[in-house]
Amino acid sequence: MTMRLQVADGLATIVFDNPGSFNVMSMEQLTAFDQATEQLAADPGVRVVLLRAEGPIFGAGGDIASFRPGADDAPDQLRAIGRVLNPAILRLRALPAIVVAAVHGAAAGGSVGMMSAADLVIAAQGTKFNLAYARIGASPDVGNSWFLPRLVGVRKALEWLLLSDDFDADTALAYGLVNQVVPADQLRAAADKLVTRLLAGPHGSQARMKRLIYQSESTPLAQQLYDEIEHFAQATVTPDFVEGVTAFLQKRAPHFGQK
Numbered sequence: 001m002t003m004r005l006q007v008a009d010g011l012a013t014i015v016f017d018n019p020g021s022f023n024v025m026s027m028e029q030l031t032a033f034d035q036a037t038e039q040l041a042a043d044p045g046v047r048v049v050l051l052r053a054e055g056p057i058f059g060a061g062g063d064i065a066s067f068r069p070g071a072d073d074a075p076d077q078l079r080a081i082g083r084v085l086n087p088a089i090l091r092l093r094a095l096p097a098i099v100v101a102a103v104h105g106a107a108a109g110g111s112v113g114m115m116s117a118a119d120l121v122i123a124a125q126g127t128k129f130n131l132a133y134a135r136i137g138a139s140p141d142v143g144n145s146w147f148l149p150r151l152v153g154v155r156k157a158l159e160w161l162l163l164s165d166d167f168d169a170d171t172a173l174a175y176g177l178v179n180q181v182v183p184a185d186q187l188r189a190a191a192d193k194l195v196t197r198l199l200a201g202p203h204g205s206q207a208r209m210k211r212l213i214y215q216s217e218s219t220p221l222a223q224q225l226y227d228e229i230e231h232f233a234q235a236t237v238t239p240d241f242v243e244g245v246t247a248f249l250q251k252r253a254p255h256f257g258q259k
Helices: 027-041 074-094 110-116 144-152 154-163 169-174 184-199 203-215 221-235 239-249
Strands: 003-008 011-016 048-053 098-103 106-108 120-124 128-130 180-182
Touching (some): 003 027, 011 027, 027 074, 074 110, 098 110, 098 184, 120 169, 120 184, 144 154, 180 184, 203 221, 203 239
Parallel strands (some): 048 098, 098 120, 106 128
Antiparallel strands (some): 003 011
């Protein structure tokens, strides 16, 4: 088993579990990931998704050992990977659930893209990152050429891609690639704390925020302003909005998720 999915009480956990091969993105793992995202997309009860990994590192990127450099069928091999992987990334990004990635040890190449598809990222102190593509004469995949310039800016994205130098978790935090850096032995606890907080939040409101933020990348301001008001208007008749406003006026903590 290279990946497992656990779903309980509104939380879905995707665990990359092939530590002997440093959680490389093999076709077996990608197929399981694709099936997992299909299951999550069909489950309205999932409110938060946690991505994490077993073993010494989060992920070493693509399964380079399986590539056939120079072979006539090498391009088709990569296209076959894309047919499985790309819809899964799009599905993960489109989930109304908030996706959290907990990253440790190292993340390289496509594993950085997998991490960047999450909405929030916590990294363990000492985690090393490398885009790696220049080291093997390749170009980005798993959305890295799309995520990186939006998260860290065009120049830094080009630097990390063109030079393929290592950078650490503190650098990733400084440039906005991750949200939080914690001591390595506290990563699981920090991820659980964040997940618990999100699960206790107003799910409909969270989903609207996620949708509005991501659509703003390609939406004119006039349309974005209209959509903001429309989403807010829809929220005003939800139990969470009633509870949130009532709690605010009563000067107490809200209790969302009540019927």
